[in-house]
Amino acid sequence: xxxxxxxxxxxxxxxxxxxxxxxxxxxxxxxxxxxxxxxxxxxxxxxxxxxxxxxxxxxxxxxxxxxxxxxxxxxxxxxxxxxxxxxxxxxxxxxxxxxxxxxxxxxxxxxxxxxxxxxxxxxxxxxxxxxxxxxxxxxxxxxxxxxxxxxxxxxxxxxxxxxxxxxxxxxxxxxxxxxxxxxxxxxxxxxxxxxxxxxxxxxxxxxxxxxxxxxxxxxxxxxxxxxxxxxxxxxxxxxxxxxxxxxxxxxxxxxxxxx
Numbered sequence: 568x569x570x571x572x573x574x575x576x577x578x579x580x581x582x583x584x585x586x587x588x589x590x591x592x593x594x595x596x597x598x599x600x601x602x603x604x605x606x607x608x609x610x611x612x613x614x615x616x617x618x619x620x621x622x623x624x625x626x627x628x629x630x631x632x633x634x635x636x637x638x639x640x641x642x643x644x645x646x647x648x649x650x651x652x653x654x655x656x657x658x659x660x661x662x663x664x665x666x667x668x669x670x671x672x673x674x675x676x677x678x679x680x681x682x683x684x685x686x687x688x689x690x691x692x693x694x695x696x697x698x699x700x701x702x703x704x705x706x707x708x709x710x711x712x713x714x715x716x717x718x719x720x721x722x723x724x725x726x727x728x729x730x731x732x733x734x735x736x737x738x739x740x741x742x743x744x745x746x747x748x749x750x751x752x753x754x755x756x757x758x759x760x761x762x763x764x765x766x767x768x769x770x771x772x773x774x775x776x777x778x779x780x781x782x783x784x785x786x787x788x789x790x791x792x793x794x795x796x797x798x799x800x801x802x803x804x805x806x807x808x809x810x811x812x813x814x815x816x817x818x819x820x821x822x823x824x825x826x
Contacts, residue, residue: 570607571598572708573618574715575634578610583621583635591632595623608636613713615640645711648673648806649759651734653680653727655766657795665799666699669716670706672803676717678727684768696720724763724774728781735760736783738775739798743785748809756813757806762786764798 573594575584586594594600600620608618621635654665656679669677679696696718703716728736735751735758751758763770763778770778775785788801 570605571600572607572609572711573634574611574704574708575608575636576611578608578614578616578634578636580616580636580638583633586632586634588629588631591623591630592628594620594632595630596628606634607640607642608634609707609713610636611714615642615713642711642713645673646810647675647712647714648757648810650674650757650802650806651676651678651717651731651761652799652802653678653722653724653761653763654795654799655680655682655685655764656721657685657766662795663699663702664796666702666716666718667706668796668800669803670703670712671710672800672807673712674716674803674806676719678719679721680727680763680765681721681723682766683771683774685766724770724777727761727763728778728783731761732781733759736763736778736781737761737786738763738770738778738783739765739788739802740770740775740785741787741792743787745788746786746805748812751805751809752813757809762802764795764802766795 571594573586573590575586578584594606600606602620602623604620606618606620608616610616617637617640619635619637621633624631624633652669652674654662654677656662662679666677677699679699700715700718703718706712707715722730737746737760739762751760763783765774788798790797793801
């Protein structure tokens, strides 16, 4: 039986920790686990431990579980890529799918982007950010990530460019050029990068100009106009493709020059 993964941020071996109500309910009521059953404890920062259900208090829909954390668990987490994607806020269902894809494809973080032509606003107290973080958590447990996709607070393009200084900036745009793999690679592998995906109406001319002033470059894909989840999926897949194309011997070879 595949060991169930639970998230205990900051957990360390040799200690016991209570699960929150939601995680306890899922583990006992949905997954049908009991006292003495083994689990995998993901503590964040790529720390993964072996764990055991130490005790279960309460019955019915409100059990509370205590987990005893043991030794390091020999699990290999999927590679994480130092890419952040700023995604213009679109209809909730579409952005839900985009966030799940980013998590499963190993992207570092995602920022809901407030853009001039965006049609969907993030109202204070709407709970959408919390919902997206839950989606990132569920996805990480499914795909085996050792750390969560970083769902950040909404930001404008200007705020995001300021916060992510030092990253290469790429703007998804129908008039952009198709990149080569070398555009994304440095001496130590993938370069830290920021990708921006606009709303249905695209970025405004002033937003594009602002990005280009910060060194941003326009990037296009074989399908010039795509829905937001598809564009996001392409960015995530691009990271995997670049790493696969580079291979372990890239440092001694100049043959890798096109995706």
